Amino acid sequence: MELTSKTFTANGLIPAPYTCDGQDTSPSLLWENIPTETRSLALIVDDPDAPNYTFVHWVVYDIPTQIRQLPEGLSTQKEKLSGGGTQGTNDFGNLGYGGPCPPNGTHRYFFKLYALDRVLGLNSGATKAQLQAAMSGHVLEATELVGRYGR
Numbered sequence: 001m002e003l004t005s006k007t008f009t010a011n012g013l014i015p016a017p018y019t020c021d022g023q024d025t026s027p028s029l030l031w032e033n034i035p036t037e038t039r040s041l042a043l044i045v046d047d048p049d050a051p052n053y054t055f056v057h058w059v060v061y062d063i064p065t066q067i068r069q070l071p072e073g074l075s076t077q078k079e080k081l082s083g084g085g086t087q088g089t090n091d092f093g094n095l096g097y098g099g100p101c102p103p104n105g106t107h108r109y110f111f112k113l114y115a116l117d118r119v120l121g122l123n124s125g126a127t128k129a130q131l132q133a134a135m136s137g138h139v140l141e142a143t144e145l146v147g148r149y150g151r
Helices: 127-134
Strands: 002-006 029-032 040-047 055-063 104-118 141-150
Touching: 002 141, 029 104, 040 127, 055 127
Parallel strands: none
Antiparallel strands: 002 029, 040 055, 040 104, 104 141
């Protein structure tokens, strides 16, 4: 599998409009070459450079296999995405995307896409921990895209 973005390049800087210093707009994400036996996809975006613990910025799951992208600017007010997929809760305590907002320095943001052998059926608002527990034993393949942002 391959995960890319029209918003930033691999290991490149995430532009300010997609961060807390801008409009906190979710970036575009595109993927290809998912395994044929995939039944759903899941996305976790987190920051391992955050103080004290890995900070979660976005959780999305039960993305249908026919979807090959998440467009820029998805609503943080909608539990269900247009075309399918369910948004979870980030570590800001909100539904959907919360952009990079490092307290200082440059942090890395890992956009991790998982191909799963089943639809998880979690309620909206699930956390990263709940998603990871549900995905356990069901990941067919995973890929990641890393972006950076600093203040």
